[in-house]
Amino acid sequence: MFEECSRTQLRVKDxxxxxxxxxxxxxxxxxxxxxxLEEKAFCQMCYSIALENGGTVTEVDTDTAIRNFYSAKLSRYDQSVFLLQNIHYPYAAFAQRDTSGGFIWISQPEWLQLPEGSVRFLSPSELTRDWHDLRGELSPxxxxxxxxxxxxxxxxxxxNTWD
Structure with missing residues (x-):
């Protein structure tokens, strides 16, 4: 059964x-x-999350010339995590940098509590899943x-970082 899709939730079928x-x-x-999605709203969300968790925002990148997401690095003590958000839908994820400068998906860090909100944080199992069975609404x-x-x-x- 399909649920109605708003820009605040993923479409779900069964x-x-x-x-x-x-x-x-x-x-x-x-x-x-x-x-x-507003760059300003992303920045406000990141700073709010950092403040609520006793951390800081140490990096923000909202240049979307060759990618479809915003990113920010949140740090607390000697721990840090990247928060990524798609620029068209409010889907976000946590990641760490790999050696080539890309991202590796991680679970929400234990030290990071999230406020209730309209952003849906995707889990590593959702992000590493094969996409072929989920493409029903993608355009040609x-x-x-x-x-x-x-x-x-x-x-x-x-x-993605496609240009």
């Missing part, structure tokens, strides 16, 4: 997430682009980009 149209950041020249333009960039997981689609 407890399975479905990738919504526009999640990649690509669309047809014949359709209007999805609105961007998005599927062309996916074919070209060849992502293997949901996380590589929801948080």
């Amino acid at each position: 407890d399975e997430m479905i990738l919504p149209r526009g999640i990649t950041g690509f669309w047809s020249v014949n359709t209007a682009p999805l609105p961007l 333009e998005e599927l062309d980009q996916i074919h070209y960039w060849n992502p293997q997981t949901v996380g590589e689609i929801v948080f």
